Amino acid sequence: MPITRRNALRAIAAGTAGVAVVAAPGAAAATTSARQRAFAAAAAEFGVPEPVLLGVSYLKSRWDSHGGAPSTGAGFGPMHLTDLRAIAAGGSHHDKGEDPRGDSARGELRPHTSDALQTVDLAARLTGVDAATLRTDPVQNIRGGAAVLAHYQRELGARADVPADWYGAVARYSGASDTGTATFFADEVFSTITAGASRTTDDGQAVALPATPVSPRREQVRALGLSTVAEGAAEAPPGLPVEWIPAPYQDLGGGNYGNYDKAERPNSQQITHIVIHDTECTYDAAIGLVQDPTYLAWHYTLRSTDGHVAQHVLTKDVGWHAGNWYFNAKSIGVEHEGFAAQGTWYTEAMYRTSAKLVKYLAGKYRIPLDREHIIGHDNVPGTTADKVAGMHWDPAPYWDWAHYFDLLGAPLNARPVRQPTGLVMVKPDFATNPTGYTGCDTSAPGAACPARGSSALFLRTEPRDDAPLLADVGLHPEGGPSTVAISDVGSRVSTGQRYAVAEVRGDWTAVWFLGQKGWLRSSGVVPVLGQVVTPRPGLSSVPVYGRAYPEAEAYPEGLTPQEVVPLQYTLPAGQKYAAGPTLTAEYYSATTFDAAQHVVVRGKTKYVQVQFGHRVGFVRLDDVVVSRTRP
Structure with missing residues (x-):
């Protein structure tokens, strides 16, 4: 969601039980x-x-x-x-660290006091x-x-x-x-x-x-005797009132400007993702931030108590919200009033207005309603290895993804597969999955969080409940295992995400995750059909990227190419990972206030989005073999 000064603005950019169902008579x-x-x-x-x-x-x-x-x-x-x-x-989670723009081509964003x-x-x-x-x-x-x-x-x-x-x-x-x-x-x-x-x-x-x-x-x-909101230029489905509270696009002098970038999407670039955030502050605070030209802007903010929606940036323009410029340029950012560590207060009113809005936007821009395209801020990868540890973790495990997709009219696992396929979808029962986290109370970081339903599960190094969690060299470069802290996504899978099966033992299933086998109880996953990638024959491993940028030759004269550098992870031979969309390399150069100087650079390189860990990543299509799973 919102952000604040830059020290550097952290990118917010953060079964049926537990789901509303029609009640039987009586x-x-x-x-x-x-x-x-x-x-x-x-x-x-x-x-x-x-x-x-x-x-x-x-x-x-x-x-x-x-x-x-x-x-x-x-x-x-x-x-x-x-x-x-x-x-x-409270404050905003954008006060805590990184630049929500996630674009290394521009200088540091100067924050508002x-x-x-x-x-x-x-x-x-x-x-x-x-x-x-x-x-x-x-x-x-x-x-x-x-x-x-x-x-x-x-x-x-x-x-x-x-x-x-x-x-x-x-x-x-x-x-x-x-x-x-x-x-x-x-x-x-x-x-x-x-x-x-x-x-x-x-x-x-x-x-x-x-x-x-x-x-x-x-x-x-x-x-x-209620008022009528100023809908103005707001983009919304029929029947959903959306207030137009515009973010200021303003030249601040000295090459600095705020608080988003002009564009002409989808004519200039296809919109491929919608990013679900929480604000980590109140609705009123978020509205104040998005109206600050020295801050940053996202597209929509939703109020918890009644589901009220405000739009700040036209969807054709690029908001600064995800902490990864590739995703900013290709996505719409939707902020939900709330705190990730107290996510059970994502109200039904807000879930419903959000689902109606997102379904409309997905239809308008032909975005598939699945977890490869409707992602949490916590699924957005770091742009480079040094940015991985600072990425956000909202809306976190208390966001009920299964219920949300029911409301979107796209239930997860709507067509169940009865036989193993080698690919599974994470689908615990939210209401009866009180996964134990710590750190919900910032004044007592090691204290246990209240027992609540959760959309996420932990992965372990062995098929037993007391086995250590997996390591994540991006979040824990010292080499230790991940933790159960609610902000630590290093060994966590979430409802709707798909992973390739590595092994099955008894009532435990292992999936490939960050180059490792991660074990979880088989009751938390269901078999699904889909595509997987594995390294091409002869390659011992392939690099994983945090953005799908073009090769240097694609940039026009006078425009400095963005370096194509891998993350600290690799995808080893013999392992498989769930494949998302195949994308052609793009970079939106938009580092000046004058939108006439903005350029979309398209390359010849093709990438495949993969569910590599809790976050998504990209591999070059030329480096992998893509295959479809079968029962």
Whole structure:
């Protein structure tokens, strides 16, 4: 996401359980968890239709309690009651290290030196329960949310006994200040009510919302007196309100400018990737940063509490967000309000607006909806060996990739393969995969993170749970093994990523990863079809690159060629790696404020994107054999 001064701006640029599914008729009746009973009791006490209360909570928290921890938007508990006094604003992860542009052709980037509703107080007045209890006790939090919803309904003067008449109260509960976002939130709530949902929460509570078809009174939103956002030049699918908050393209003098580059994509270059980030700061802080001409800019920012979307850079232009110039030039950067170490507060409202936006962008630019093209910031490689250790690790293992791809309409492993193929996709059950990390609390780096669902798995040197993790010479040049720190991706695989199988022993599978065999339990992977690469016969190994740049001969006279240098990794003979897209070498030379001087350099070299470790990399097509796996 955003970034700040350069010391040098770190590139942010960071099963079905746990996934919403249509609930079978009568599913709620069979569910007797304490969380389910709390919703039923609160709905009855305050006169809120139970489907409405469940639907609102699902969009806010997916019914999770989060252990009483606040969201980035200062929300607490299943009902996301807000209390700005209880959180600190925090900074941006771009303050921590590298230049998000990731372009060695230019000098160092010179750096610059919200309101959520206070609903916890309203809930306290309505229930007589103190704010601290409302923040931390899930039962009281649900009561407080029901009381607030009922209060909004009374103020609107609408009927209380018909779910369709709660549209205005639901829209107000979103916390949005504009009609478009409030309407989108309410529409998603009533869509969830109509379709039904069920899942197991972060603390093991089974909750179900039976399908309850409702045709809400959408005209009620007019009575809320909300503003209309300035959509301006914003690019968005129909039905998704996107606010236009432009980033400044400004000449700062002395050859320095900010905070993105003009381009004419896709006419000048094809857009091949969408990069998913988190902001590591609040939405308001991120908006402040993207409007600073001495900072940097990405394309979109999404707010957690209600899913509101703002666009800052036209998708034809190149944002500074990924920390790798090749990926910047070929991608769209989408920032999500949140902190990677507290990622369970990526709200359902934000997941849904993000999925709708990304599906639209992928369709517009013909980007496949898979994990080779829709990548996390943590999957972007370093440009050169010395940049590997400083790359970002957001959105991290608490981003629910399986759920996200369900919302994109492209479920992972939608066509299951029943027989081994030599290629597997990582697909643990998010809700029941509380992989143990450390370092979520920066004040206690070695302390264990709270037990939460996770989209990632560790790889081990032997097929046993107590075996050491794999080494990563890029992150641990001293040669030691990787760690379980949440920021250490050196021995970690993530949902949707594909790896070639090296060996199977009992209920363990080994995959090729950074030149090594990495073992994980076979229950965390599924066989898939696809392409793999291996070194051409006669080559003992092939180099791996962090960018797919052209050969020197491709550069026009007067333009200094970018050096094509490999990373510190090699792909050894006898090993196979999952192949992504084949790409023709390109470099976008855009080091001046005058866009008329920008040049796209295209070479003859072709590269294959590979899933080499947790991050992707590139190998020259001439160095490898590409083959398709079969059952």
